[in-house]
Amino acid sequence: MRLMLNLFRAYPMASFLMVLALFFSGLAEGLGLSAMLPMLKIVLNTDPSGTMAEPPGQMEQMVLDVLAWAGIPVTLGALLTLIVVAATFKAVLLLIAQRQVGYTAARVATDLRLQILRNMMRSRWHFFLHQPAGKLANTLATEAQRAADAYMNGATALTFFIQALVYTSVAVVISWKATLLSLIGGIVIIGLSHFLVRITRKAGQKQTDLMVSLMSHLTDTLQSVKPLKAMAREHLADELLKHETNRLNKALRRQVLASAALNSGQDLMFIMVIAFGVYLALGILSMDFAIVLMLAVTLGRGYNFLGKVQKQYQKMMQSESAYWSLIDTNRRAEEEQEHLGGHATPALTKGIALRDIAFSYDGNTVLSGFDLDIPAHQMTTLVGPSGSGKTTIIDLVIGLLRPDTGQITIDDRPFEEIDLKAWRRMVGYVPQETVLLHDSVLHNVSLGDPQISEARVEAALKQAGAWDFVQDLPEGIHTLVGERGGRLSGGQRQRVAIARALINAPQLLILDEATSALDPESEAAIIETLRGLREQLTILAITHNSSLSDAADVVHRLEPAAAPKVATDEA
Numbered sequence: 001m002r003l004m005l006n007l008f009r010a011y012p013m014a015s016f017l018m019v020l021a022l023f024f025s026g027l028a029e030g031l032g033l034s035a036m037l038p039m040l041k042i043v044l045n046t047d048p049s050g051t052m053a054e055p056p057g058q059m060e061q062m063v064l065d066v067l068a069w070a071g072i073p074v075t076l077g078a079l080l081t082l083i084v085v086a087a088t089f090k091a092v093l094l095l096i097a098q099r100q101v102g103y104t105a106a107r108v109a110t111d112l113r114l115q116i117l118r119n120m121m122r123s124r125w126h127f128f129l130h131q132p133a134g135k136l137a138n139t140l141a142t143e144a145q146r147a148a149d150a151y152m153n154g155a156t157a158l159t160f161f162i163q164a165l166v167y168t169s170v171a172v173v174i175s176w177k178a179t180l181l182s183l184i185g186g187i188v189i190i191g192l193s194h195f196l197v198r199i200t201r202k203a204g205q206k207q208t209d210l211m212v213s214l215m216s217h218l219t220d221t222l223q224s225v226k227p228l229k230a231m232a233r234e235h236l237a238d239e240l241l242k243h244e245t246n247r248l249n250k251a252l253r254r255q256v257l258a259s260a261a262l263n264s265g266q267d268l269m270f271i272m273v274i275a276f277g278v279y280l281a282l283g284i285l286s287m288d289f290a291i292v293l294m295l296a297v298t299l300g301r302g303y304n305f306l307g308k309v310q311k312q313y314q315k316m317m318q319s320e321s322a323y324w325s326l327i328d329t330n331r332r333a334e335e336e337q338e339h340l341g342g343h344a345t346p347a348l349t350k351g352i353a354l355r356d357i358a359f360s361y362d363g364n365t366v367l368s369g370f371d372l373d374i375p376a377h378q379m380t381t382l383v384g385p386s387g388s389g390k391t392t393i394i395d396l397v398i399g400l401l402r403p404d405t406g407q408i409t410i411d412d413r414p415f416e417e418i419d420l421k422a423w424r425r426m427v428g429y430v431p432q433e434t435v436l437l438h439d440s441v442l443h444n445v446s447l448g449d450p451q452i453s454e455a456r457v458e459a460a461l462k463q464a465g466a467w468d469f470v471q472d473l474p475e476g477i478h479t480l481v482g483e484r485g486g487r488l489s490g491g492q493r494q495r496v497a498i499a500r501a502l503i504n505a506p507q508l509l510i511l512d513e514a515t516s517a518l519d520p521e522s523e524a525a526i527i528e529t530l531r532g533l534r535e536q537l538t539i540l541a542i543t544h545n546s547s548l549s550d551a552a553d554v555v556h557r558l559e560p561a562a563a564p565k566v567a568t569d570e571a
């Protein structure tokens with residue numbers, strides 16, 4: 001229920017229109033239904049002169065009064081027309097309401113997806129890194145869809161509830177005593193079957209938890225298929241996933257069983273109550289047949305809709321946990337939004353300075369008392385053993401991480417005063433692991449920016465020493481690079497990534513072991529390019545490679561984090 005209230009609050013207009021359409025469709029249904037009793041009386045009780053043999057009851061009198069007021073004669077034809085017209089109205093209004101529900105459900109899924117993606121993208125880097133990719137994929141694909149399904153089920157339950165109300169109201173007018181008795185019977189049946197809803201809810205929660213875990217493992221496994229296959233260890237992936245898949249299967253089976261049991265059990269109980277009621281009314285109380293028939297129809301339909309309300313509610317409970325899981329992930333991402341600093345736009349004319357920096361990951365100290373100068377228009381390289389904190393320094397310079405203590409300045413201006421977005425727009429970044437998008441070379445360099453022309457991409461590829469091999473690809477710059485760039489060699493991927501970093505004419509080019517996969521010839525060409533680029537930009541490179549260090553203006557050597565020590569050689 002809280003889910004529906006939440007979504008009604010988020011989409012007030014759409015929800016109001018839906019409820020309005022449902023209300024009027026209910027009224028139309030009630031009107032058509034009310035005309036049925038006089039019609040039945042005409043059919044069952046009419047004497048040859050065409051007038052009713054028995055005096056009209058309260059319900060018929062009401063309908064007869066309305067017809068007299070509208071100047072419509074009480075004939076079988078008029079009543080049948082009234083029923084058809086009311087049914088048409090009801091169908092049209094129900095269609096409008098259901099269309100509204102469908103549209104809103106689609107919007108719910110889309111909005112939730114966009115919201116969570118936006119909040120994740122804007123969250124602090126350290127938080128983002130701790131989110132498994134599979135969990136995020138699951139949130140965006142499965143949980144958002146299940147949340148929309150839950151809304152759809154909740155809204156459909158409301159539709160059925162209004163219809164159940166209409167039938168019950170008509171039944172109350174015919175005989176309030178019979179209706180009251182039936183309602184008590186209905187509530188008992190609903191209460192008895194509620195444990196099946198609780199089972200479904202638990203199974204739904206389990207499904208949500210297991211899907212997160214399964215998708216996280218699945219994504220990890222899929223990313224490391226090559227070593228698994230190369231060492232004939234595929235069965236380990238099977239084993240890892242089998243356990244969770246089996247548990248998921250169990251939860252799904254419990255869900256299916258609970259909803260099947262509700263379906264058949266509930267219908268059976270309703271039919272038994274109706275049959276008993278009809279026997280009581282006709283066999284023992286000798287009530288009028290037309291009235292009993294009308295009561296059986298209205299209360300039978302009322303039960304039917306009441307049952308449907310519970311079935312839709314059960315379905316909603318099955319998916320509801322996905323909505324709350326998504327909302328929770330979104331809330332945490334929102335709480336972890338990164339601060340984008342001040343308003344000053346940097347120019348990078350003097351350089352970047354890190355002073356007395358201390359940084360630790362969850363208590364694990366990586367840098368302490370660390371100093372570094374990155375002069376503008378020079379090439380600075382960071383060298384040092386694995387794990388000494390080189391990538392961490394780069395993340396600090398980009399502002400993805402913030403130091404625990406110490407200060408970073410750009411052209412003597414503290415980092416806190418810098419507009420972080422403007423700063424990052426000045427950066428060209430080539431990461432340690434080059435993962436390309438499953439798209440063309442062109443798209444991988446421009447990243448889909450419509451303002452970047454093909455000629456600019458070609459120029460960047462030439463600058464990165466990639467043009468020769470790109471030209472030879474079957475469709476040149478338009479060739480698809482495959483999943484994660486799998487159709488290119490490691491060195492080719494690196495050159496495409498360098499072109500991507502250069503395309504926006506950055507002021508600071510950061511290379512995190514970006515030439516590690518290149519052959520000596522390609523590397524020499526890239527280094528020559530980098531030398532030439534110093535006129536236009538500042539370069540900060542991490543390397544284990546002596547050629548790049550030899551070409552650098554400044555080389556910083558880092559010691560392992562346990563004994564932080566910095567030595568600076570001027571080249």
Ligand SMILES: Nc1ncnc2c1ncn2[C@@H]1O[C@H](COP(=O)(O)OP(=O)(O)OP(=O)(O)O)[C@@H](O)[C@H]1O
Binds near residue numbers: 129390393
């Ligand atoms: N997100 C993280 N969470 C926790 N610890 C981390 C994280 N990233 C890095 N570390 C730890 O911080 C230390 C420095 O890592 P960093 O990646 O900066 O080293 P590096 O010098 O770039 O290493 P390499 O040359 O192997 O890439 C390592 O001990 C690493 O385990």
